[in-house]
Amino acid sequence: MADTSDVKLTITFTDPDLDDEEKDEEVQKLLAQMKNLDEVEAVDRVINADAPERTKSVTGWVVAQLITFVKPENVKQVWGFLSDRLANKVIELEAEANGKKVKIKASSRQELEAAVKAIQELVETE
Numbered sequence: 001m002a003d004t005s006d007v008k009l010t011i012t013f014t015d016p017d018l019d020d021e022e023k024d025e026e027v028q029k030l031l032a033q034m035k036n037l038d039e040v041e042a043v044d045r046v047i048n049a050d051a052p053e054r055t056k057s058v059t060g061w062v063v064a065q066l067i068t069f070v071k072p073e074n075v076k077q078v079w080g081f082l083s084d085r086l087a088n089k090v091i092e093l094e095a096e097a098n099g100k101k102v103k104i105k106a107s108s109r110q111e112l113e114a115a116v117k118a119i120q121e122l123v124e125t126e
Contacts, residue, residue: 006041006069007123008096011082013064014105015090023064030085031066037081039074043067072097072123079116086112095119 011030013023027045034043046062070078087109094103095118102122104115 005072006097007072007075007119009068009070009078009119010046010094011066011068011086012092012094013089014092017090020063024061026089027064027066033085034066034068034081037078039070039077039081041069041071043069075119075123076116079112079119083109083112083116093119095122097123 011027013026015023018026031043031045034040037043044067046065046067047060048062068078086106088107090105090107092103092105093115094101097119100122102118104111104118106112106115
């Protein structure tokens with residue numbers, strides 16, 4: 001299970017051209033793929049019962065969002081995996097490590113690469 005030294009990554013699909021159902025399908029696909037990665041400590045949907053307007057009423061999941069925990073030494077490998085799958089998706093990434101947070105919006109491979117660098121810098125500053 002995830003521990004306090006893990007990097008917490010929250011991925012939110014924000015493409016305005018997709019409706020909530022389509023965004024949720026993107027989350028489900030990515031979630032299924034990430035569950036098979038050895039480098040990922042934990043991955044799941046984000047539960048938020050306090051936000052009824054942004055949740056599926058039946059499940060309580062936040063629409064279009066997933067959360068994963070990764071050991072700092074595995075961030076680069078996980079981002080290699082994610083960059084192939086998220087290169088042309090409009091997403092928002094939030095990373096938290098060492099008590100610091102970074103939030104990045106990305107919609108291209110170049111923006112994802114910049115996100116990876118920002119996250120690696122966050123991990124390396126202890």
